[in-house]
Amino acid sequence: MEKIYLITDIPGYTPQISRLISMMNYARYTTIESTKDLTIDQLDFLLDPQCNSIGSLLLHFAAVEYAYQIQTFERRELSEDELLEWGPALKLGDEGREIIKGNDLNYYIDRMNSVRLRTLELFKEVDDDWLNKEEEFWYNKPANYYFMWYHVFEDEINHRGQIRMIRKRLG
16 A cells, blocks of 8 residues: 555566556555445445346456466466356346346455465466467457556446446436
8 A cells, every 4th residue: 555656566477467467456445435334225225127237347356367367377277167157247138137146245355355366376477578468359459468457447437437326327
């Protein structure tokens, strides 16, 4: 927390990975701040039948990060078992609304933290050159791992805006 506003080197990581982690840490800090003290009912609240709940968005953050761990570090698709566990949070929508509910804030924070701890361990095993590795991505266009991991926290920032809007509507 002492360096939350610094995009800088982090011991144990290469320079560019350190900066990526710095940005991910700040995004996560602001996400957690935006959900402080929410109850289960508030986490499950739906603005309308098509909306995602705050709880489902929090689990979505963990699911996206986990999926990118699998894609970039293990270079494979999610298994059937992994899709059973993470699929509703990845897809959101009707399946997410049906399944992701009834959990307290600590449940979601614990899931996000456990995935993040694994990410941090995996980032120790690679260097800045790894971030430049390219593969085919959306719409058959090349992307490098730097972009993919940028997308992990960019997606979180985007959905955090939804969380803030929903929170304002809670009454």
